[in-house]
Amino acid sequence: MAVIITDTCINCAACIDECPVEAIVDEDENPTGEEIYYVYADKCVECVTYHDVPACAEACPTEGCIVWGDPTEGMPHSETRQSNGTPVID
């Protein structure tokens, strides 16, 4: 799952242009139908080789909004990754 945007997202758009691999879509393109931003797990590389910590979480103004999900098989895993459900930035 890479990182997950949770329902405290306020659709502020701060994260979307920070993603180096365009893994984030806005609420209109969220495949779950939820009115929040969404990360495609099969695209997210947890910012490995791009940034020391996930750029989306660093840009997000909503405390604890972006959390770690299951690592996606075959995709890079961040050395800073914590257990599932833990905020990427406290």
Ligand code: SF4
């Ligand atoms: S962790 Fe990095 S690659 Fe993954 S969605 Fe956030 S900005 Fe994009």
Ligand code: SF4
């Ligand atoms: S920066 Fe945070 S609150 Fe803003 S759209 Fe992205 S996940 Fe949602």
